[in-house]
Amino acid sequence: MAVREHNGVKVWQRRERAKQFSIWAGYLAVTAVFVYCWQLMSEKTVWFFVLDAPKQAADMAARMVPPKWSYMDQLWMAVWDTINIATLGTLMALVLAVPTAYCAARNTTPSVAFVRPIALFIIVSSRSINSLIWALMLVTIIGPGVFAGVIAIGLRSIGFCAKLLYEAIEEIDETQVEAVTATGASNAQVTAYGIVPQVLPAFAGISVFRWDINIRESTVLGLVGAGGIGLQLNASITNLAWTQVSLILLVIIATVVLSEWVSAKVRHAII
Amino acid sequence: MNTATTAPRTWKKPPLIKSARLRWMLGIGAAIYLALAFGTMEINWGRVAEGIPRGQKFLGAFFPPDFVSRWDQIADGIYESLWMTVTSTVVGIALSIPVGLGAARNLAPRPVYLFCRGVLAVSRSFQEIIIAIFMVKLFGFGPFAGFLTLSIATIGFYGKLLAEDIEDMDPGQAEAVKATGAGWFQWLNYSVQPQVLPRMIGLGMYRLDINFRESAVVGIVGAGGIGATLNTAFDRYEFDSAAAILLVIIAIVMFVEYSSSYVRRMVQ
Numbered sequence: 052m053a054v055r056e057h058n059g060v061k062v063w064q065r066r067e068r069a070k071q072f073s074i075w076a077g078y079l080a081v082t083a084v085f086v087y088c089w090q091l092m093s094e095k096t097v098w099f100f101v102l103d104a105p106k107q108a109a110d111m112a113a114r115m116v117p118p119k120w121s122y123m124d125q126l127w128m129a130v131w132d133t134i135n136i137a138t139l140g141t142l143m144a145l146v147l148a149v150p151t152a153y154c155a156a157r158n159t160t161p162s163v164a165f166v167r168p169i170a171l172f173i174i175v176s177s178r179s180i181n182s183l184i185w186a187l188m189l190v191t192i193i194g195p196g197v198f199a200g201v202i203a204i205g206l207r208s209i210g211f212c213a214k215l216l217y218e219a220i221e222e223i224d225e226t227q228v229e230a231v232t233a234t235g236a237s238n239a240q241v242t243a244y245g246i247v248p249q250v251l252p253a254f255a256g257i258s259v260f261r262w263d264i265n266i267r268e269s270t271v272l273g274l275v276g277a278g279g280i281g282l283q284l285n286a287s288i289t290n291l292a293w294t295q296v297s298l299i300l301l302v303i304i305a306t307v308v309l310s311e312w313v314s315a316k317v318r319h320a321i322i
Numbered sequence: 323m324n325t326a327t328t329a330p331r332t333w334k335k336p337p338l339i340k341s342a343r344l345r346w347m348l349g350i351g352a353a354i355y356l357a358l359a360f361g362t363m364e365i366n367w368g369r370v371a372e373g374i375p376r377g378q379k380f381l382g383a384f385f386p387p388d389f390v391s392r393w394d395q396i397a398d399g400i401y402e403s404l405w406m407t408v409t410s411t412v413v414g415i416a417l418s419i420p421v422g423l424g425a426a427r428n429l430a431p432r433p434v435y436l437f438c439r440g441v442l443a444v445s446r447s448f449q450e451i452i453i454a455i456f457m458v459k460l461f462g463f464g465p466f467a468g469f470l471t472l473s474i475a476t477i478g479f480y481g482k483l484l485a486e487d488i489e490d491m492d493p494g495q496a497e498a499v500k501a502t503g504a505g506w507f508q509w510l511n512y513s514v515q516p517q518v519l520p521r522m523i524g525l526g527m528y529r530l531d532i533n534f535r536e537s538a539v540v541g542i543v544g545a546g547g548i549g550a551t552l553n554t555a556f557d558r559y560e561f562d563s564a565a566a567i568l569l570v571i572i573a574i575v576m577f578v579e580y581s582s583s584y585v586r587r588m589v590q
Contacts, residue, residue, distance in 0.1 A: 088408040088409045089405075092405045092465045092466065092469060093466075095402070095465055096466040097462050097464065100461055100462035101462070104461050111459065131362065135363060138355075139359060139360075139363075175572070178575075179535065179575035180572070181536070181538060181539045184538065184539060184542075184552065187556055188556065191376070191556050192373040192377040193369065194369035194370065194373060196366065197363050197364065198364075198365045198366075248335070267449055271449045271451040271452060274542070274543065275542065284452070288455060300448075304448075308447065
C-alpha cells in the first residue's frame, strides 16, 4: 500500500511511485509504437477514398435492399456444400488429430526426444496457416471445388484439435491409469480403459467447438475457389448484384447463428 | 462342467450417451448424412491425380525456399502486415472497452446492454474476409481497409470477453468501493478495472497474435499485407517464393505466440 505525506496529511495512493511511473512508461511506449505504425499506414492510404466512404456506404446500402428472395433457390446447394465442408473437414481433422495429440502429450508419447517435437511441429504449422491460405494452396494443387475446401479445413483444424486434446490428455488423473495397469492390462487396454474415458468429454467438446468455427470459416473458402457459399458471394459481388449479396449475407448470419446454437446445446449436454 | 468357472456376467464400459435409442438414432443419422454428403461432393479424381506432381513440386520448393528474388515484395508485405496488426489491435481494444462495459449485464441499463450485445453479435458473425471485401469496396485497396477489418473483428472478440469477465467479477469489492462514496468513474477504476485487467492484458496479447494471422489473409481480397504477395506468388506458380512467405509467416506467428504467452505469464 502506498501512502504519501502531503502537507502533513497522509494520502493513500494505489501504487508506489516507481511502479506508477513504469506503468506510464509502458503506456507511452505503446502509444509511440502505435503512432509510428499509424504514420506508416497513413502514407499508403488514399485519404480521398476514405473521406468518400460514407457516401459510398449509403449508396451500397440503398442498392442492397430489398434482398432478392427468389435467388434463394440457387443458394440451398451452396449452403449444403458449406455445411459439408465444415463437417467433413472437422471429421478429417479429428481422425488425424487423435494420433498427433497422443504423440504430443508428455505422458503418452512413445518418445519424448524424437516423436514429441515432430508432433508439436505439426500442430504449430497447421495452426499458424489460415484455412484460406491452405485453400489457396490446395486449389492450385488439386483444383477448385468442395474437395479442396474439405482438405483445407481439415488441415487447419488438426493443430487446433490436437493442441486442446493433448492438453486434456496431460491433465488426466494418473491414478486411474495406474489402477487399470495394476489389473494386468496391456498397453492398448490401458489407453482404452484408463485414458479414453477421461478425455472423451473434452474430445466431444473440442470437436463441436471446432465445427462451429469451421462453419464460419467455410463461408469464405469459395472466394479462392474452394466451394461453398463464398463462390456465390464472390460472383454476386463481381456482378454488382447487390440484392443477391444482401441475401447471401443474411443466409450466412442465419447459418452461423444456427451452428452456434447447435454447438452450445451439444456442449451443454456433454459437459 | 465348464459353466461353473466362467464369471456369471461380464463388465462393459458405460457408453458416452446413456439412452440406447438416442445412440442408435445418432448413429443412423450420421451414416445417412455421410452418405448424402459424399454423394453430392464431386471429386474430379483425374484433376487430383494431375495435381499430385504439382503438390510434390510445391513441397520440393520448401527445400530450399527462395527468399532472395522476391525479398523486396516480401519485406514490404510483412511490414504492412505488422503495422496493420499493431494499429488495429490498439484501436480495436480502445473501441471495445466502451462496448464491453455496455454489454456487461451488471453494469449497464437494459437498453444499452441489448444494443451493445447486438453490436458484438453482428461484428462476430461475419468472417474477417467478408468484412474485408466490403471495406475494400468502401475505402479502396490498401492497408487502411485491412486495419478497419481487423479493428471490427477485434471489437467483437475483445468486447465479448471483457463483458463476460465483468459479469463474472466479485461483486463484494465493487460494493466496498461504492460504499466509500466513489463516483462512477472512480468505482470503475478502483473496483472493476483491477479485477479484469490481468486477464484482459493476456487476451490483448492473444488478439495481437490472432490479428497478425488474419492480416496475412485479408490481403487476398486486396486489404493490404503479406496476403497479397502470397496470392500473387501462387497465381504465378512461384512456389519457392510462396514457401519462403509461408515460412516467414510461421516464424513470426511463433515469435508472437511465445512472446505473448511470456507476457501473459508475467502479468498473471
